[in-house]
């Protein structure tokens with residue numbers, strides 16, 4: 785194996801790792817996934833993780849991003865700034881995902897709609 789192919793193999797492995805790392809977990813809901821990704825990667829001012837979830841888990845849910853925009857989430861972090869909060873106000877860190885069924889784009893029971901003006 786030449787040095788070049790070793791480097792290529794290492795790069796491929798890294799790519800694979802990043803791929804797994806940004807994969808929604810089994811039964812994980814969209815909000816827990818996006819929150820987990822934001823925690824690790826931050827927001828790039830797009831709905832990239834919401835879109836990634838949609839593509840990976842619910843490719844036919846074309847209205848998903850619009851649903852977030854409707855609650856003021858025009859990028860991944862705004863979903864949480866404007867749209868949804870953790871149900872448990874005393875929880876520390878990210879909530880444990882309570883799980884959703886396959887293909888569902890609903891948030892799990894750890895999240896609730898943020899009430900404006902409170």
Ligand SMILES: [Zn+2]
Nearest residue numbers: 827859861862
């Ligand atoms: Zn953002």
Ligand SMILES: [Zn+2]
Nearest residue numbers: 813816881892
């Ligand atoms: Zn969840």
